[in-house]
Amino acid sequence: MQTEDMRLDGNAAGGPLRELFAMDMTAAMATCSGCGTARAVGALLEYGHEMGLILRCPHCNMPVLRMVRTPRFLRLDVTGLSFIAIDEPVS
Amino acid sequence: MALPHETPMVDIHCVTKWSKFDTSWEGVSVDALLGAAGGVAADEAFVVAFSDGGYTTNLPLDDVTNGKAWVAFDYDGGPLPAEHGGPARLLVPHLYFWKSAKWVRGLRLLTHDEPGFWEQLGYHNRGDPWREQRYQGDP
Amino acid sequence: MTDAEPAAPPARLEWRVATVVGVRDETPSTRTLVLDVPEWPGHRAGQHVDVRLVAEDGYQAQRSYSIASPPESANVELTIECIKDAEVSPYLHDVLQVGDGVEIRGPIGGYFVWEVQQRGPLLLVAGGSGIVPLMAMLRHRAHSATAEQARSPVHLLYSARTADDIIYREELEAIAKSAGVSVFITLTRDAPAGWTGYRRRIDRAMLEEVAWRPARNTRAFVCGPTPLVEATANLLVDIGYDAKRVRTERFGPTG
Numbered sequence: 001m002q003t004e005d006m007r008l009d010g011n012a013a014g015g016p017l018r019e020l021f022a023m024d025m026t027a028a029m030a031t032c033s034g035c036g037t038a039r040a041v042g043a044l045l046e047y048g049h050e051m052g053l054i055l056r057c058p059h060c061n062m063p064v065l066r067m068v069r070t071p072r073f074l075r076l077d078v079t080g081l082s083f084i085a086i087d088e089p090v091s
Numbered sequence: 092m093a094l095p096h097e098t099p100m101v102d103i104h105c106v107t108k109w110s111k112f113d114t115s116w117e118g119v120s121v122d123a124l125l126g127a128a129g130g131v132a133a134d135e136a137f138v139v140a141f142s143d144g145g146y147t148t149n150l151p152l153d154d155v156t157n158g159k160a161w162v163a164f165d166y167d168g169g170p171l172p173a174e175h176g177g178p179a180r181l182l183v184p185h186l187y188f189w190k191s192a193k194w195v196r197g198l199r200l201l202t203h204d205e206p207g208f209w210e211q212l213g214y215h216n217r218g219d220p221w222r223e224q225r226y227q228g229d230p
Numbered sequence: 231m232t233d234a235e236p237a238a239p240p241a242r243l244e245w246r247v248a249t250v251v252g253v254r255d256e257t258p259s260t261r262t263l264v265l266d267v268p269e270w271p272g273h274r275a276g277q278h279v280d281v282r283l284v285a286e287d288g289y290q291a292q293r294s295y296s297i298a299s300p301p302e303s304a305n306v307e308l309t310i311e312c313i314k315d316a317e318v319s320p321y322l323h324d325v326l327q328v329g330d331g332v333e334i335r336g337p338i339g340g341y342f343v344w345e346v347q348q349r350g351p352l353l354l355v356a357g358g359s360g361i362v363p364l365m366a367m368l369r370h371r372a373h374s375a376t377a378e379q380a381r382s383p384v385h386l387l388y389s390a391r392t393a394d395d396i397i398y399r400e401e402l403e404a405i406a407k408s409a410g411v412s413v414f415i416t417l418t419r420d421a422p423a424g425w426t427g428y429r430r431r432i433d434r435a436m437l438e439e440v441a442w443r444p445a446r447n448t449r450a451f452v453c454g455p456t457p458l459v460e461a462t463a464n465l466l467v468d469i470g471y472d473a474k475r476v477r478t479e480r481f482g483p484t485g
Contacts (some may be wrong), residue, residue: 002212005457005483006174012294012480014338018243029359042120042341043478050107051189053287061144070226075212107291174483 010041033082034062104220118163129201135200140192147207187218247331257350276343277369279336291317296362300369311359346374350447357454383410444470456480
């Protein structure tokens with residue numbers, strides 16, 4: 001039901017995720033715990049923006065990662081994420 | 092369902108600090124909906140509004156009764172557009188606007204408070220802008 | 231037993247104040263900011279920066295902007311489309327002057343990036359300001375040795391509303407003359423007299439004419455308004471592209 005025109009993708013979450021994981025996450029392959037599909041984080045659908053970060057699986061719409069970060073706290077829900085694989089870039 | 096329509100004109104307050112004044116809506120008051128649904132049990136003190144996609148938000152029942160809340164389907168004289176939460180959204184103008192759940196599908200009455208989608212991630216269970224209740228732990 | 235030398239930890243991603251050293255109007259609604267960023271670590275074509283504005287009352291607004299300049303550039307260039315009533319772009323587009331500072335963080339991104347060493351036919355599809363990161367890729371390619379360029383032929387399909395909205399128009403016309411590059415433009419609202427390009431929204435027939443026949447080493451990058459990006463990516467898969475070799479970057483609703 002959410003207006004699909006407005007959504008971004010995991011690329012837009014690159015900055016906040018880089019802060020959290022200390023490395024680029026947009027190229028990481030994330031496996032959705034809902035449907036088992038593995039996709040690059042950059043290809044996940046991004047919602048939320050003003051309130052926090054929500055990345056959803058493009059296949060089954062499950063929230064793969066949800067995050068709110070303020071100067072006072074961090075909350076991270078990754079129940080939708082069952083696995084992450086990162087390959088170092090070939091130099 | 093032939094419930095009476097009301098046309099509240101209200102100010103709305105977004106948690107990211109902007110406000111919009113004198114917005115006009117049309118909808119059914121939550122009081123009328125609860126009445127039509129058979130009323131509220133004595134020990135039901137909390138509400139969870141739920142939308143498609145698993146989105147939920149929780150509020151005290153007191154904050155949606157006695158003329159404080161509506162389920163709105165028209166905005167600014169026309170049907171509520173999808174990007175603003177149409178076809179219907181909850182409208183609770185005296186609380187931060189994230190409590191006014193877009194694309195609302197229903198209201199569930201509970202005896203206990205149950206943090207919703209954003210509340211699980213640290214946002215306040217009530218969200219009163221006059222007390223700046225943005226996050227859990229704000230007084 | 232010693233392990234191999236561990237790689238240096240990645241540089242912390244920090245907010246830095248960049249100085250505007252140049253401003254260039256591209257179209258009536260877009261302009262390029264040329265930024266001098268202290269201790270800029272360099273970047274890859276396709277990456278972006280986050281820009282942060284802080285109001286006097288402490289309110290912060292943040293948006294991402296693709297880097298228009300190639301890795302070979304000393305300065306960092308951002309091409310900003312002015313979106314009416316938006317929170318950040320009107321300030322960057324209308325207010326910021328040469329000499330002003332602006333807070334940025336970057337470079338960010340490892341998915342929507344391309345290096346000329348990756349070889350193979352490249353299909354670039356842009357809608358509106360989605361041309362920006364793809365232009366960084368084209369400029370990066372143009373800086374490379376001829377032999378390298380020959381290994382990465384490019385087809386660019388660029389959708390704009392009118393001819394006046396074509397960002398980098400002259401540069402694209404020049405690039406279109408170089409070996410191994412074909413530029414296709416489609417105008418969706420209005421075309422000037424004598425226009426010989428496409429005149430409609432991107433559809434399957436257009437992609438079938440413009441896209442490389444999908445092959446093992448073909449790559450596609452699609453960037454622009456969310457509806458265009460999603461429709462195009464789906465069509466590319468329909469015509470045989472491997473979904474994993476179609477990379478997307480959504481800019482949100484049409485400006």
